[in-house]
Amino acid sequence: MKQRDTNSIRYPLEADIKLEKLTQNLHRSKKDIFCQMVDYFYRSKKDPADPGDEMLKRELSSGISRILSFIRQQEKDFLLPLFSDAGLLKAAAARQKEVLEGIGRHLLTESERTGTIVQSNEHLLKGVKLLLSKQKEKDLLKQQFSELLEYYIAQREEMGWTTTNVKKEELTAHIRKSLKNL
Incomplete structure (x- = not known):
C-alpha cells in the first residue's frame, strides 16, 4: 500500500x-x-494568475443584468399601472370633492330656506291659535247672548199686560247691564 x-x-x-x-x-x-x-x-x-478574473466579472454582469431586467419588468407590471390608477383615483377624488362641495352649498341654501319656512310656519301657527281663541270667545259670546235672549224672552212672556212699566224697565236695564258685561 x-x-x-x-x-x-x-x-x-x-x-x-x-x-x-x-x-x-x-x-x-x-x-x-x-x-x-x-x-x-x-x-x-478560475485562473489564479488572472487578476481581473473575467469569468467573475461576466457572472456579476449577467447577475446585475438579470436583476435590472427583473426590476424593469416589475415596474412595467406593477408600478406603472399603480401610478396610472393612482392618477385616475386622484382625478375621481377631485370630481367627488367638487360634487360634495356643491351638495354642501345646496344644503346650506336649503337649510336657510327651511329656517325661513319654519319661522313662517310658526308665525302662521300663532295666527291660527289666535283665530281659534277668538273663535272660542265668539262661540262663548254667542252662547251667553243666546242664554240672555232666552232669559229676556221668557221674562217678557211671563209679564202680561198688567205688568208695570217699572218691572219692564228693570228687565231692560238688567239685560243691558248683562250685555255690557259680556
Missing part, C-alpha cells in the same frame, strides 16, 4: 508567510488550506 500524502511542493518564503497567516486566521492546517484552494479553483474554473 502506498501512502497518499507523499507529494510535496516547493514555494517561496513570501508565499509561506501568507499561507501561515491564512492558517492562523482560518484555524486550519496548511495542508487543509492547500487542498481547499485546489478544490476551489477546480470547481470555479
Whole structure:
C-alpha cells in the first residue's frame, strides 16, 4: 500500500508567510488550506494568475443584468399601472370633492330656506291659535247672548199686560247691564 500524502511542493518564503497567516486566521492546517484552494479553483474554473478574473466579472454582469431586467419588468407590471390608477383615483377624488362641495352649498341654501319656512310656519301657527281663541270667545259670546235672549224672552212672556212699566224697565236695564258685561 502506498501512502497518499507523499507529494510535496516547493514555494517561496513570501508565499509561506501568507499561507501561515491564512492558517492562523482560518484555524486550519496548511495542508487543509492547500487542498481547499485546489478544490476551489477546480470547481470555479478560475485562473489564479488572472487578476481581473473575467469569468467573475461576466457572472456579476449577467447577475446585475438579470436583476435590472427583473426590476424593469416589475415596474412595467406593477408600478406603472399603480401610478396610472393612482392618477385616475386622484382625478375621481377631485370630481367627488367638487360634487360634495356643491351638495354642501345646496344644503346650506336649503337649510336657510327651511329656517325661513319654519319661522313662517310658526308665525302662521300663532295666527291660527289666535283665530281659534277668538273663535272660542265668539262661540262663548254667542252662547251667553243666546242664554240672555232666552232669559229676556221668557221674562217678557211671563209679564202680561198688567205688568208695570217699572218691572219692564228693570228687565231692560238688567239685560243691558248683562250685555255690557259680556
